[in-house]
């Protein structure tokens with residue numbers, strides 16, 4: 001009797017662990033095609049796909065930091081543009097090599113990924 005109870009608990013825990021371990025298989029691309037202009041916000045395009053299809057209805061933010069210089073951090077809040085595209089803009093102090101820590105969630109699953117991004121002169 002006691003042993004079977006233990007097995008049931010073990011079984012329940014394994015189901016819980018399997019549920020928590022499911023990481024979303026989203027493919028994330030971040031780009032900015034605009035050339036840098038002082039005092040003008042830079043526009044970023046985030047594309048989230050799954051199996052080649054755009055994923056909509058997500059909440060996405062990013063924290064930008066320059067790779068080799070200290071300019072502090074800049075926060076981006078992306079807006080759903082449909083078809084897997086998300087748009088955000090931020091005022092950057094300069095062009096060059098940046099890194100974006102992108103956080104994406106659908107309310108249940110969460111993905112955090114570091115994306116290097118070059119802001120053209």
Ligand SMILES: [Cu+2]
Nearest residue numbers: 066069071094
């Ligand atoms: Cu810099």
